[in-house]
Amino acid sequence: MNLRAIKPPHETRTRILDAAEELFMQHGFESTSMRLLTAKADANLAAVNYHFGSKDALIEAVFRRRLDPMNAGRIAELDRQEKDAGGRALAPEAIIRAFVGASLRMIEDSKNGGRNFIRLLGRTYTDPQKHIRSLIGQLYAPAMERFKSAFERALPQMPRDELVWRIHFMFGTLAYTLAATDTVQLIAGCKPEDRYDARLLEARLTAFLQAGLLAPLHDAGDVKKAA
Amino acid sequence: MNLRAIKPPHETRTRILDAAEELFMQHGFESTSMRLLTAKADANLAAVNYHFGSKDALIEAVFRRRLDPMNAGRIAELDRQEKDAGGRALAPEAIIRAFVGASLRMIEDSKNGGRNFIRLLGRTYTDPQKHIRSLIGQLYAPAMERFKSAFERALPQMPRDELVWRIHFMFGTLAYTLAATDTVQLIAGCKPEDRYDARLLEARLTAFLQAGLLAPLHDAGDVKKAA
DNA sequence: ATAACATTCAAACGTTCGTTTGAATCAGGA
DNA sequence: TCCTGATTCAAACGAACGTTTGAATGTTAT
Numbered sequence: 151m152n153l154r155a156i157k158p159p160h161e162t163r164t165r166i167l168d169a170a171e172e173l174f175m176q177h178g179f180e181s182t183s184m185r186l187l188t189a190k191a192d193a194n195l196a197a198v199n200y201h202f203g204s205k206d207a208l209i210e211a212v213f214r215r216r217l218d219p220m221n222a223g224r225i226a227e228l229d230r231q232e233k234d235a236g237g238r239a240l241a242p243e244a245i246i247r248a249f250v251g252a253s254l255r256m257i258e259d260s261k262n263g264g265r266n267f268i269r270l271l272g273r274t275y276t277d278p279q280k281h282i283r284s285l286i287g288q289l290y291a292p293a294m295e296r297f298k299s300a301f302e303r304a305l306p307q308m309p310r311d312e313l314v315w316r317i318h319f320m321f322g323t324l325a326y327t328l329a330a331t332d333t334v335q336l337i338a339g340c341k342p343e344d345r346y347d348a349r350l351l352e353a354r355l356t357a358f359l360q361a362g363l364l365a366p367l368h369d370a371g372d373v374k375k376a377a
Numbered sequence: 378m379n380l381r382a383i384k385p386p387h388e389t390r391t392r393i394l395d396a397a398e399e400l401f402m403q404h405g406f407e408s409t410s411m412r413l414l415t416a417k418a419d420a421n422l423a424a425v426n427y428h429f430g431s432k433d434a435l436i437e438a439v440f441r442r443r444l445d446p447m448n449a450g451r452i453a454e455l456d457r458q459e460k461d462a463g464g465r466a467l468a469p470e471a472i473i474r475a476f477v478g479a480s481l482r483m484i485e486d487s488k489n490g491g492r493n494f495i496r497l498l499g500r501t502y503t504d505p506q507k508h509i510r511s512l513i514g515q516l517y518a519p520a521m522e523r524f525k526s527a528f529e530r531a532l533p534q535m536p537r538d539e540l541v542w543r544i545h546f547m548f549g550t551l552a553y554t555l556a557a558t559d560t561v562q563l564i565a566g567c568k569p570e571d572r573y574d575a576r577l578l579e580a581r582l583t584a585f586l587q588a589g590l591l592a593p594l595h596d597a598g599d600v601k602k603a604a
Numbered sequence: 605a606t607a608a609c610a611t612t613c614a615a616a617c618g619t620t621c622g623t624t625t626g627a628a629t630c631a632g633g634a
Numbered sequence: 635t636c637c638t639g640a641t642t643c644a645a646a647c648g649a650a651c652g653t654t655t656g657a658a659t660g661t662t663a664t
Contacts, residue, residue, distance in 0.1 A: 162611080162612090174505075175505070176505065177505055177506070178407070178504075178505030178506065180405070180407035180408060181407060181505065181506070183650075183651065183652085184651080184652060184653085185650085185651085185652095193612085194611090194612055194613055194614085195613085195614090195652095195653095196612075196613075196614090196653080196654080196655090197611085197612075197613095198652090198653095199652080199653060199654080200610095200611070200612080201611090204652080204653080205652065205653090272503065273500075273503035273504075273505065275553070275557055276499065276500035276503070276553065276556040276557050277405075277500075278401075278402070278403065278404055278405030278408065278500065279404070279405065279408070312581070315581050315585075316581075316585060318554065318557075319550050319554060319581075319582070319585045321553070322549060322550050322552070322553025322554050322557065323546050323549050323550045323553070323589075325549070325553055326502070326503065326548070326549025326550070326552055326553045327545065327546060327549050329503040330502055330503050330545075330549065351542075353595040353596070354539070354542050354543075354546075354595060355546070356595070357592045357593065357594070357595040358542075358543060358546045358589040358590075358592055359589070360592070361588040361589050361591065361592030361593070362550075362585040362586070362588050362589040362592075363585075364588065365584045365585050365587070365588030365589075366584065366588070367584070368580040368581060368583070368584040369580070389641080389642090410620075410621065410622085411621080411622060411623085412620085412621085412622095420642085421641090421642055421643055421644085422622095422623095422643090422644090423623080423624080423625090423642075423643075423644090424641085424642075424643095425622090425623095426622080426623060426624080427640095427641075427642085428641090431622080431623080432622065432623090605664100606663105606664085607662105607663090607664085608661100608662085608663085608664100609660100609661080609662080609663100610659100610660080610661070610662095611658105611659080611660070611661090612657105612658080612659070612660080613656105613657085613658070613659085614655105614656105614657095614658100615654105615655085615656100615657105616653105616654085616655080617652105617653080617654070617655085618651105618652100618653095618654105619650105619651080619652090619653105620649105620650090620651070620652105621648105621649080621650070621651075622647105622648105622649095622650105623646105623647080623648095623649105624645105624646085624647070624648105625644105625645085625646080625647090626643105626644105626645100627642105627643085627644095627645105628641105628642080628643070628644100629640105629641080629642070629643085630639100630640080630641065630642080631638100631639090631640075631641090632637105632638090632639095632640105633636105633637090633638090634635100634636090634637080634638100
């Protein structure tokens with residue numbers, strides 16, 4: 151008898167990845183046990199070790215599945231726009247939208263899998279475990295390098311170290327905004343729209359980030375003299 | 378024989394809080410075992426349950442010890458400045474500095490305890506465990522309310538929902554910046570200054586946040602028509 | 605049909621976890 | 635000094651953890 155017929159049509163590997171994505175987001179890596187995870191995926195307890203090797207390898211697979219295509223898409227989008235511009239430097243706003251848009255588009259995923267992943271990703275940037283942070287950093291490195299050089303060309307007059315920090319700030323704003331869906335309720339005092347309006351959020355985020363990126367240079371002279 | 382003489386002079390409670398602060402920052406809550414923690418604190422395994430009741434209660438105590446005075450100081454600073462201004466609305470930059478300064482001053486703590494705590498705090502805003510996030514939210518609520526109303530007075534012309542989001546963005550930028558000390562190295566490609574220069578960082582952060590807060594309003598009309 | 609391989613399954617492995625226990629040791633006042 | 639309450643200590647508790655095992659079952663090609 152074939153019991154698979156009553157299971158979701160996905161392969162076991164995919165069902166495990168989907169369950170892991172949701173549970174890692176809800177409870178974190180450590181608090182998500184293999185027993186809970188495999189039960190949700192309708193798989194045997196040993197299935198994770200069979201298909202992925204270990205829990206850590208599963209974590210890596212969860213990120214690679216979505217992050218690799220997402221960052222490849224970001225780079226392709228930047229390449230396309232620069233080609234359209236005939237090799238001239240892009241406007242800062244266009245670069246920001248290319249970066250932010252890739253994340254926000256995934257939020258609108260109908261099956262909520264992308265939304266879960268984005269929230270998970272947003273908080274994993276600051277995961278306590280060093281090997282997890284370095285995994286994320288490694289997966290982001292190519293896209294990060296590409297965007298950094300795009301910003302450098304767009305803002306040739308900005309000091310390099312200042313630019314690095316402002317990219318850092320922008321990255322943080324995005325990460326936190328995606329990860330913390332409830333803190334905004336704390337500020338507002340009541341819950342906002344039930345569902346994120348991704349388009350409106352993109353407009354708000356882009357306006358904020360662009361202004362921050364192009365902020366007048368602070369007077370570092372004062373600071374250094376005071377020290 | 379009194380062995381306490383060779384231990385650090387602090388009370389056991391304080392030694393446990395110090396050890397917890399550092400280990401929670403390094404490894405997270407789940408990955409920090411009571412055995413490792415009590416060993417580092419030079420205390421017996423049962424000491425945490427005796428002095429705090431449970432591991433969760435210890436976590437709460439770690440946050441209350443620093444966060445309550447820090448936010449009280451923020452509110453007092455705002456009160457003082459408004460009194461000096463004769464009740465007139467403060468400049469946005471002054472409000473931002475009052476908020477950011479409290480965190481950055483703790484980074485300069487000589488014994489690194491404050492630095493550890495700030496990094497721990499920055500990542501706990503997005504902790505997967507809901508009861509931990511709500512604890513943080515609860516500890517922040519009074520200060521958050523106070524700053525929100527200060528911003529509302531400083532920017533009476535800004536739509537309330539837009540202001541809420543921009544405060545959210547600012548909060549996120551600060552939280553991420555404090556939590557992620559290594560991502561900036563990823564962007565830069567090499568490690569920046571070995572030690573954070575808190576003054577310089579404050580100048581950079583304030584310039585970025587102020588520009589974002591005061592950014593021109595995005596054209597939300599376009600967005601809503603397109604939807 | 606049969607051999608070869610892939611996957612699933614129930615059960616158990618050894619380890620580590622947070623917490624509890626009850627006795628031992630400390631401190632300070634009567 | 636003795637009593638009382640606070641604190642420390644070694645030891646153990648049951649539960650939950652990630653992983654491994656070897657047999658059972660499923661699939662595919664010859």
